[in-house]
Amino acid sequence: MNTEITGIIVTFILTILLAYPLGKYIAKLYSGQKTWLDFMKPVERSIYKFTGINPGQAMNWKEFLKAMLTINMLWLVYAFFMFLYQAHLPLNPDGNPNMTADLSFNTAISFVVNCNLQDYSGESGVTYLTQLFVITFLQFVSAATGIACLIALFNGLKEKTTNNLGNFWQIFTVTITRLLIPLCIVVAILLAFNGSPASFDGKDTITNLQGDTIQVSRGPAAGMIAIKHIGTNGGGWFGANSTHPLENPNYFTNIVEIIAQTLIPIAMIFALGFYIKRKKFAYVIFGVMTLGVLLLLIPTVITEIHGNPLLTKMGITQLTGAMEGKELRFGPAASGYWSILTTVISTGSVNSMHDSSMPLSGLMQMLGMLVNGFYGGCGVGILNYFIYIIIAVFISGLMVGRTPEFMGHKVEAREVKIAALVTLLSAFIIKGGTALAAYYFVNHGDANWAVKPSAWLNNPNYHGFSEMLYQYTSSNANNGSGFEGLADNNPFWNITTGFAMILGRFIPIIGPIAIIGLMANKKYVPESAGTLKVDSITFGMMTFAVIIIVTALSYFPPLVLGPIAEYFSIH
């Protein structure tokens, strides 16, 4: 057991040691300083030339958002039709079928918004063409979209008064050429040399020692697994995601993959400090986020190591912890660690099945997604956290009776309204969706649908409710993990979670960009004795309190009906 604990501690320390220099690099990259990847510049120049983009052109917040939304809508249409007709297109060695319209709708949204909820299974639901030309492609560009939007926020914070949040096209392009692709190449090669397949061969058929015939799915997976983590996407090549022994072959690749997905989110916090030259502000944010992560992480790891109390009652010795849904080569500590990191940041890849986690762990996983700002996904994590900051600034202002200010800009009614709306929208999507599903499950269980509502759930009682709650939580948080027992590939789930994902993506991006656009445009108010010190530990704790209060007020009731009730039913 001890080697499992040292495993996760070293993983965490390594992540931070790598994230710090990467943060420095990121700050340099976007402020146009020299970096060692500048040899990519000619590639970027030819991209600008071909596409007719003027990389130096300033954009205000509305122009920035229009450019971002236009290209995202284009990807949505492209992805939808590719999935719909994939069977007739090349690179389909396993002869997999087209997606239905509702599944195609769900999957296209899912990958455009960096959610990667998968209502299909990788081995049978997509072709090598759609895996590469749609899914891998979208994993790169959706991550770059999130990061570009965060850089717009950085630009707004950096200047005293400005209209210019940067050029979306330019920020987006260098994110791919000089951040995502280089990191992915490193990770993909490490994976390939540890046993993840990377060739284009289809399924293999083998006769084994017992004389049984077995089929093994393969494919050019290593590159996709790399960007799935680097870009905090999370959608797996294989159905079982990173529990699959070809997707995550050993403990070393497990460390590589979990570091890969945590790396950019943490590096972005440090980059914030370097970029806007307020290092202390960044360190306080890092501290608050880390505190939040540890509060979710430690109980989860302990619970999973202790095993399932109901199996203990049956007289089973759980030396290796709670093993249902877990892989032996990772064990309960690394599985618990992964399950929390992947839910606090918006990756949603799994190295154990969350549906089989202990009730307390399930609660912690959901809380990670409900907050969605402890580190958070590529770019969007800090955007979410920024919303909490604005609310904290507003409440602090109320407490001292002054018009609140944030970094020299007045925070007024309009900004606070936007922040409040973004927060309320999540609660509405998650609770509204879950309530709707529960209503149909209870009152129209026998409805003549593709899958009867009464057949949706893989587990009864509180846990069944948790399956539905988890699905909307994950969709809204753009996480993409699931309590996978839920029968989600049918029109009801494909369509409702499709809308949950698209709203849960773009509103929390548009909101913060609008706020910073409005604020950066205001007159700069120099600091005085009465200014709220946003880089103080006090303000950090204030933000932390706001996060806890907002989350508790919004989500306590449904959590009681699901994981908390299940916890008390066995303790």
Place this chain on the structure above:
Amino acid sequence: MKKYLLPSLKLTLVLIILCSILYPLFIAAVAKLAPGGGKGETLSVNGKVVGYANVGQKFTDDKYFWSRPSGVDYNAAGSAGSNKGPTNPDYLKQVQDRLDTFLVHNPGVKKENIPSELVTASGSGLDPDLSPEGAYVQVARVAKTRNISAEKINALVEQQIQKPLLSLFGPKKVNVLKLNIELDKIK
């Protein structure tokens, strides 16, 4: 929106070439140097491939070490977990059944010596490994079925234990397929 549409289209085209064609081809080319040439590492007996080193298989014969239970019956073209919740009564009954089956096939083994991985399904349904305890507890059955001394088989298990990464990080494990291949070589 119109003035953004053309750059969007062109940029999408360029990035598809970069991310969906050049990048995977480059990785596939580099992976040719990896063990298994990027197709997955296979294990052979007398020159015949009998499985993938990392992909678990179903072993039900008493003369082989059994793998863990699987939610998908070790279908390596359709991986998945059982997704059973920890308090599900059907699940608990299933665990009890597995326990009983194991005890029938392994007379003399005490219930508390059966490690939990032998009665629970893995996340992928393709877990290739057991804990050392999970292998040791099956030695008596394998020895009896094969008519080989238990000491010999115990020694083989011990030799097949893979240490944690750098002896420091992660669990100890035994690869079931490799163990069974070696087992067949003992006379």
